[in-house]
Amino acid sequence: MKLTTLALIFLVGGAAGWLAGRLRLPGLLGMLLAGWALGPHGCRWLAPEVLAHAAELRQLALVIILVRVGLALELRDLKKIGLPALLLGILPGAAELGGCVLLAPPLLGISRLEGALIGAMLGAVSLAVLAPRLLRLREEGEARVSPLLLAASSLDNVFALSVFGVVLGVLQHGGTSSVAWFRLPLALVGGVAAGGLCGLLAGWLLRRFRSGTTSGVLLVLSVAVLFPELERWGFFPGSGLLGVVSVGVVLKQVAPGVVRKVADGFNQLWRAAEILLFVLIGAALDPGVIGRFGPVLLLLLGGALGFRLAGTLVALAGGRLPRPLQLYCLLAELPKATVQAAVGAIPLSLGLPCGELVLAAAVLATLITAPVGALALDRGRRLLGEEGGSGFDRDRT
Numbered sequence: 291m292k293l294t295t296l297a298l299i300f301l302v303g304g305a306a307g308w309l310a311g312r313l314r315l316p317g318l319l320g321m322l323l324a325g326w327a328l329g330p331h332g333c334r335w336l337a338p339e340v341l342a343h344a345a346e347l348r349q350l351a352l353v354i355i356l357v358r359v360g361l362a363l364e365l366r367d368l369k370k371i372g373l374p375a376l377l378l379g380i381l382p383g384a385a386e387l388g389g390c391v392l393l394a395p396p397l398l399g400i401s402r403l404e405g406a407l408i409g410a411m412l413g414a415v416s417l418a419v420l421a422p423r424l425l426r427l428r429e430e431g432e433a434r435v436s437p438l439l440l441a442a443s444s445l446d447n448v449f450a451l452s453v454f455g456v457v458l459g460v461l462q463h464g465g466t467s468s469v470a471w472f473r474l475p476l477a478l479v480g481g482v483a484a485g486g487l488c489g490l491l492a493g494w495l496l497r498r499f500r501s502g503t504t505s506g507v508l509l510v511l512s513v514a515v516l517f518p519e520l521e522r523w524g525f526f527p528g529s530g531l532l533g534v535v536s537v538g539v540v541l542k543q544v545a546p547g548v549v550r551k552v553a554d555g556f557n558q559l560w561r562a563a564e565i566l567l568f569v570l571i572g573a574a575l576d577p578g579v580i581g582r583f584g585p586v587l588l589l590l591l592g593g594a595l596g597f598r599l600a601g602t603l604v605a606l607a608g609g610r611l612p613r614p615l616q617l618y619c620l621l622a623e624l625p626k627a628t629v630q631a632a633v634g635a636i637p638l639s640l641g642l643p644c645g646e647l648v649l650a651a652a653v654l655a656t657l658i659t660a661p662v663g664a665l666a667l668d669r670g671r672r673l674l675g676e677e678g679g680s681g682f683d684r685d686r687t
Contacts, residue, residue, distance in 0.1 A: 295337040300562070302328060303569040314668075316419055316660045318568045318627050322653065325572020336573055344570045345639040351567035352632040353514050353534055354560055356451065359417070360538020361553045363444040371438055377605035378438065379445025382623055383413035385601025387453060389594040397586050404644040407457045407637065408651050412594055414450035414629035415443050418564070419664050420622055432674055435615050439622050447629060448535050454633055455531040459521070461642055481517070485536025488513045492537065493545035496552070506548060507555035513537060571631040571653065574638070579650045587651050591658070598623055614673040621670045625663025627656045 390409025521530030634652025638645030
């Protein structure tokens with residue numbers, strides 16, 4: 291790989307992300323457009339050596355995302371909030387998955403299993419868009435919606451990535467064959483158990499040797515990277531991604547004293563991985579595919595989002611949140627970006643027939659929902675003050 295190309299990715303991608311932020315748009319949107327401009331469908335300034343390793347680089351970024359999700363998943367919050375967090379973390383994504391299974395085959399001419407793959411990819415809200423806003427709300431004293439959405443969004447990502455890994459494993463290992471489906475429960479249990487054991491081992495090593503931030507991050511990252519590779523070799527088919535999340539979840543439980551430093555290290559590492567991920571996914575975008583399937587994909591995205599919002603209303607139906615706060619929860623279900631960029635190109639890199647469609651759906655969903663969702667959440671902050679809410683200035687955005 292040419293180092294000058296990597297420098298170009300970070301400089302142009304970082305500048306484009308900063309410019310998008312100045313325009314009050316998600317930075318990742320600028321990075322996607324920068325990747326398209328630099329890539330083979332734009333100025334062709336990215337060296338072929340870099341693009342040849344794009345799948346591995348995106349996989350590394352995905353592992354970083356998953357470890358961050360595991361380290362951020364607050365089991366105490368899930369237990370404290372209880373059923374509402376569980377419902378809000380699963381029902382919207384499950385409804386969107388079901389919507390894609392129903393709508394994708396007639397619209398795109400693909401199988402229901404391939405529709406489930408698209409639905410699982412779309413089924414995760416963007417923590418990159420949502421988490422900073424929710425953390426700011428929590429710091430400003432909002433105590434009703436922010437803890438619920440933080441817990442639910444982390445669980446939502448775990449659920450979507452787990453289903454994506456399962457469906458991808460089935461498509462790779464025989465499609466709808468009964469043998470492949472029979473192996474999945476065993477693989478899931480094995481992946482979670484292996485991830486838990488690795489988390490226990492990493493926690494013991496971090497406590498035993500009192501590792502600093504850098505060594506702790508390198509240890510956890512090295513362990514987590516093994517799971518996608520083991521899945522590629524045939525171990526834990528469909529559950530490698532879930533194993534990575536398990537590493538972070540268990541590590542947080544067994545080594546709470548050192549996990550904060552590790553989490554901070556992964557947050558810093560993500561800043562570089564984020565630029566790399568979104569620029570490379572933008573470079574992989576083929577405008578011709580968007581032109582061929584764009585209108586139909588827009589119908590699919592709109593229908594799937596309708597299913598998701600309906601699932602959100604069902605999840606909130608038994609709660610005690612006032613209607614303005616429920617509306618803010620609906621806005622929080624809109625943005626998609628991070629997981630979609632991380633996994634959207636995987637089916638294409640594996641040579642699956644639906645790979646181009648999955649990638650096009652991922653990029654289109656990001657381009658549309660990330661800026662719309664971010665702006666809606668910023669403008670919707672006033673809703674939190676309408677029903678005994680947050681206690682902060684309603685005019686701030």
